[in-house]
Amino acid sequence: MVRSAEDRMTWVCTPEPPAARLQLADSPSDGAMLDGGWWPTSRDAVVELCSLVTALTARRGGVIERIMLQPxxxxxxxxxxxxxxAVVRVGWFTTLAADLVIITGARDLRVDLAVVAPGTTYAVATATMLAASRPADSTRAAGGASVPCQPRQGRLTRADDDVAAWETEGGHHA
Structure with a gap:
């Protein structure tokens, strides 16, 4: 994919981005497939990622360094x-499912979220986000919106390969 100068620049968020529609598990679990669900209001990655980073930082703390998405x-x-x-690097991976976002950061922070498409109905989006935020749930949400199942431990998944590749492609910033 050829990237334009606009894509390579650092986009600075407004002081108060719109509130993210986010449902997180009460406490992170190593056995969980997902940490919750996110329902963006648009396909504008700049606005939506600013909202997501702001909401995750407020709810979970920690320093978010990278976000992985499907372009x-x-x-x-x-x-x-x-x-x-802070500056958050955004990586675009065609091998990643469109309904998954992976957020990583300092102190082994990793948050995997099911992404609900912006045009999804309220009922389906709510059901999907609730299903994704159940710590022990490894099923798919009902109603047509799938919740990707990617175990965190055991065998290595393609998403884990992408994280490993990103960490070794040019160094980790401290």
């Missing part, structure tokens, strides 16, 4: 976004 699900493909004085 076909989004209109713009920023390489970096500036949120609250």
């Amino acid at each position: 076909d699900a989004w209109d713009r493909h920023p390489g970096r976004i500036g949120v609250g004085g």
Whole structure:
């Protein structure tokens, strides 16, 4: 994929991005397939990622350093976004499912979220996000919106390969 200068620049978020529609498990679990669900309001990655980073930082704490997404699900493909004085790198992987976002950061922070398409009905989106936020649930949500199942431990999944490749492609920033 050829990236434009616009995609390579750091997009700085507005001081108060819109609230993210996010449902997280009460407490992270190593046995869980997903940590919750996220329902963006649009396909504008800059606005939606600013909202997501702000909400995750407020709810879970920690420093978010990287976000992995599938490019076909989004209109713009920023390489970096500036949120609250920090820069978050955004990686675009065609091998990643469009209904999954992986957030990583300092101190082994990793949050896997099911992504509900912006145009999804309220009932289906709510059911999908609730199913994704159940810590022991490894099923798919009913109603047509799938919740990807990717175990965190045991065998290595394609998403884990992408994280490993990203960490070794040019160094980890401290």
